[in-house]
Amino acid sequence: MEEQKDLFDHLKLGKIDTPDATYFDQLAKNVIASQEVKVIPLYKKPIVWLSSAAAAIVILVVVNYSAPEESTDALLALNDIPTEDVLAYVDKHIEDFDVEMLSEMVPSENIEAIQLSEPIENNPITTPKTEETKINFDNIDTEDILDYINSEEIDIYDLDEFELL
Amino acid sequence: MTKHPEDDDIVHLFKKGGNHTNTAFNQIVAKYGDILYRQIRAITKNHEFTNDVLQNVLVKVYQNLAKFKGDSALYTWMYRIARNETLNFLDKEKRRTGIDIDEPILEIMLGHSSLDSMTSEKISDLLTRAVNTLPEKQAAVFQLKYFEELKYSEISKKLNTSEGALKASFHHAKQKIEVFILDQLNH
Known part of the structure; x- marks a missing residue:
């Protein structure tokens, strides 16, 4: 029992190596850096963008479904546009359309009818603009014509009679 | 000998938030970092292990000090965290081959x-x-x-x-x- 009381008197405590103050300063900085919240502006958060896009889609869907009369009215209003205006518009913007888009806009049962239909009377597209497109060769100098043929490397013997007229 | 702020003042400053929190945390590490270090190293017997454990301890201190109610002294509270972290670490690090171990x-x-x-x-x-x-x-x-x-x-x-x-x-x-x-x- 006596030995138990003296135990610590027979133990010598060694020194534990301890880093200097700079180590602890750096350690504190590391911990703070790891814990500080990075503040991201709301508009930079992807979730905000996704939420906004989703909300916009929902609104569009709801508006489209909740206002069918307006869509119908808009389509009916197209009937009031004169055919000539429509054709003029199409002629002017024909480069903006592609075949796929045009075919999607036409009901499949009508495609054959369109292909078989006669040219519309006075259709500025199907009716040749004889007056405007006809070239008056009388006013063109013969040398200019020959220069053109040479520059285009056209063999005059390849041209048929109709073209020459 | 460096004069450190009182524990109550440090905790109060920490709870103010913002830059005060970081200032208070630096004060805690300056005041108790070396004591916690030796407490941990006496058990892990290695600087690298001690560094890892101490960092974990300080992270927990930083994350939880705002909720510290003062039921015990600040050092006692941190001592508990350090002791638990050290023992948990030792459970995970059973193998110590190839590691330089401190003198007893x-x-x-x-x-x-x-x-x-x-x-x-x-x-x-x-x-x-x-x-x-x-x-x-x-x-x-x-x-x-x-x-x-x-x-x-x-x-x-x-x-x-x-x-x-x-x-x-x-x-x-x-x-x-x-x-x-x-x-x-x-x-």
Whole structure:
């Protein structure tokens, strides 16, 4: 029992190596850096963008479904546009359309009818603009014509009679 | 000797938030970093391990100090975190091959029959295990008095406890440790 009381008197405590103050300063900085919240502006958060896009889609869907009369009215209003205006518009913007888009806009049962239909009377597209497109060769100098043929490397013997007229 | 702010002031500053939090945290590390370091290293016996554990401890301190209610002294609270983190770490790090281990923290003096056949490594391990069996507050007192060799007046400030209570606590801690070690030696 006596030995138990003296135990610590027979133990010598060694020194534990301890880093200097700079180590602890750096350690504190590391911990703070790891814990500080990075503040991201709301508009930079992807979730905000996704939420906004989703909300916009929902609104569009709801508006489209909740206002069918307006869509119908808009389509009916197209009937009031004169055919000539429509054709003029199409002629002017024909480069903006592609075949796929045009075919999607036409009901499949009508495609054959369109292909078989006669040219519309006075259709500025199907009716040749004889007056405007006809070239008056009388006013063109013969040398200019020959220069053109040479520059285009056209063999005059390849041209048929109709073209020459 | 560096004059550190009082614990209550540090905690109050930490809870203010913003830059105050970081300032207070730096004060905590400056005041208690080395003590916590030695507490951990006495068990892990290696700087790299100690560094890892201490970093985890400080992260927990940073994350939880705002919720600290002052039911115990600040050091006692951190001592508990450090002890738990160290023991958890040791559970995960069973293998220590190829790691440089510190010299034993205790050296055996001649004259005690029970210690004659002991090595310094063995008695150091027993002491560490014995301290870990103590109640938290008692272990903290023993840590500060025996390993840190602080005066009772200094410990009193850190633990918000009277010097008389600290003397009694340290005395009981030593008795329990002696019983634990001798019991282990006799089996």
